Amino acid sequence: MSVIKTQRDGAILEVTLDRPKANAIDLKTSREMGEVFRDFRDDPDLRVAVITGGGEKFFCPGWDLKAAADGDAVDGDYGVGGFGGLQEMREMNKPVIAAVNGIACGGGLELALSADIIIAADHATFALPEIRSGTVADAASVKLPKRIPYHIAMELLLTGRWFDAEEAHRWGLVNEIIPAADLMDRAWEQARLLASGPPLVYAAIKEIVRDAEDAKFQDAMNRITQRQLRSVDILYDSEDQLEGARAFAEKRDPVWKGK
Structure with a gap:
């Protein structure tokens, strides 16, 4: 059974990463996500995508460390779009909205950073904890200092500390904060607005x-x-x-x- 659920309505595609317990991404999942976003990119009838996580607790915690312990190589084949199928997708010239419905850390935060608009539930939390695992948040190290003030980005990268949706909004990391019950309605409202555009x-x-x-x-x-x-x-x-x-x-x- 696929852990990537898709819902299509007119020109909008909703993509849900639904891989209990935490929506972590292993190599197989990443490759499947890449195929979904490649097909979205290449479909002339689709104009906007919304990416979110299944459940109410996790958007995505990033790399599946249990899968890594079982042999998934951290530098393995992530698929056509790189990790999470989106952050290295070439010629992705359509708007993508991330609806962050919970914890977004490590590669999950990097996945959100790959979107054009980020909407966060009011209980969402964020972190780049790779440093505590002895590795580097590579994509975030490239992107984050260009998105928010340099010294804040470096603090988050160097400490791996957690921060809430209010702080993320204060630094301009997310566009808006929405009550959890209304998150997807707001994401679809924004998607419909974009889908009506040129x-x-x-x-x-x-x-x-x-x-x-x-x-x-x-x-x-x-x-x-x-x-x-x-x-x-x-x-x-x-x-x-x-x-x-x-x-x-x-x-x-x-x-x-x-x-």
Whole structure:
């Protein structure tokens, strides 16, 4: 039986990691998650994904240490999207929302960091405890100092301490905190809003953000204006680009076709 549950409604895909007791990720689970997110990326009818955890206690605690003790190599084959199927997924040009329904630590927090929007239940807690296990939170070491103040990120990485949803929100790590009973309703509300928007623009935004992450401003702008980014080039020649202008002129809502 699959531990990855999916629910599809129109252009939205909900992905639930449901692997009792704690939704930890072993190599097999990671590979399955990669296949799910690859199919989401490549399906033209899907526009937004929501990732959450099964149950009420755990979003994801990250790497399955019991599986590691039984022979799963920490540097093994995580699958097409890297650990958790998302953080190294190439050309993921669609919005992903993480609905953090409980504990998100280690690789689970890194999984949430791979999303574009993070919504946390009010009881959610976070940590990067890898240091206590004698290993490194590799993806978080790359991402976290770019997302929140450097000294806070380094403290969390170097101490492995726990912090709650309020602190995560204070540092800008999560977008909003929602009562647990309302978490998925809010995630779907946000997903529907995004699903109604222009998918080609979303793709351009995500590619620009990735490409410009370590670039100088003018270099990044030159690549955009010279149409060196595939998603931007597609957007500028698209029907949707014309539709946006026509809808504005005609004072009506645009109808996005994604082409």
